[in-house]
Amino acid sequence: MKNWLICIDDTDDIGTKGTGEIAEEIAQILAEVSGGKVSFITRHQLFVHPDIPYTSHNSAMCFHLCSPLPQDEILKLAVAHLVAESAPAADPGIAILDTGSVFDASALIDFGRKAKSEVITKATAYALAEQQNISLTEHGGTGQGIIGALAGLGLRLLGNDGRVKGKIKLGQSDEVPHELSVADILAKTGLDAVMSTDEYQLKLDETVQLKGKVKAVYLNHKFVLLVNRDANVWCNASKQVLQHY
Known part of the structure; x- marks a missing residue:
């Protein structure tokens, strides 16, 4: 069994299924397929600014998964549901972190904190994800959701941020x-x-x-x-x- 943090952002539009509901469905699929376990889902509030596209609150959704599935299978299953359920006008992104790998938690936490008060570029997010060996992918629209998805990982690692979904x-x-x-x-x-x-x-x-x-x-x-x-x-x-x- 491996431990993973998975975060999604920017999947919805007014009148469509919310990002939290989609995250919950992805978590259930991954748990059922692998016989693994998932945690509560946390909602992480990000910066609200005219330069940042969002539906209503600009929040990312993150959960912990304990599963024997390899990363490529987790990504395949999660992305299939993400793409199927995201709104046509959305800019969805997903981030997946193997918490047992070597990574700089402080760098991710710092990125998450900045995303609560600053406008961050996709290039900055991709550069950090590459440095930390994090799977970070976009799946429609502008792909701006990758920024929130990566920030959500950092805020979950912080351990002092987020409301529990539901x-x-x-x-x-x-x-x-x-x-x-x-x-x-x-x-x-x-x-x-x-x-x-x-x-x-x-x-x-x-x-x-x-x-x-x-x-x-x-x-x-x-x-x-x-x-x-x-x-x-x-x-x-x-x-x-x-x-x-």
Whole structure:
């Protein structure tokens, strides 16, 4: 078994299937074909600028794959689905990193950080991918998606960036809070921890009131339910707080 990070970007258009959904489908295909395992998918917010084409938010989607498949087979399967499902007006790109290979994680992390605040060229992305032996390919349109795909790898390696794709449903509603212990939350979701916004990790017997839209983030290399204190009660973090991830 080998461990891989796979990231895609710029696959959608207004009214079409989102990049996160396509990433989820690719992850499922790769896991089913190889009998491997995939992680949660993380959404990484990139720079929003007039010189950067994007649909609505300019975000890349990344996941970890543990699989016996060789890289060329992973690329073949992933690209087939990427091309089939991407919008005609999209500029999709995909990046694949063998995490067991020799590469400069700090260089990739630096690239990811820059992509959150700077306009980066395709030439810069291709040069870095070649230096780090990363598979970086474009599959339609301008191919600008390769920049976000490579940046997403770096931000996932950073371990402190990204929201986890999907909402967490544990019986809560918009109106009525639902209280659960940390132990129950972890068991029901597969998350690694419940953590406060100041990075205190809650104990298993502590309780959290869940209400409305509940989402996880990637923090300290863990998949975390983020919470804050409200009138001495732990509550899931608000949408405004989550926008920082």
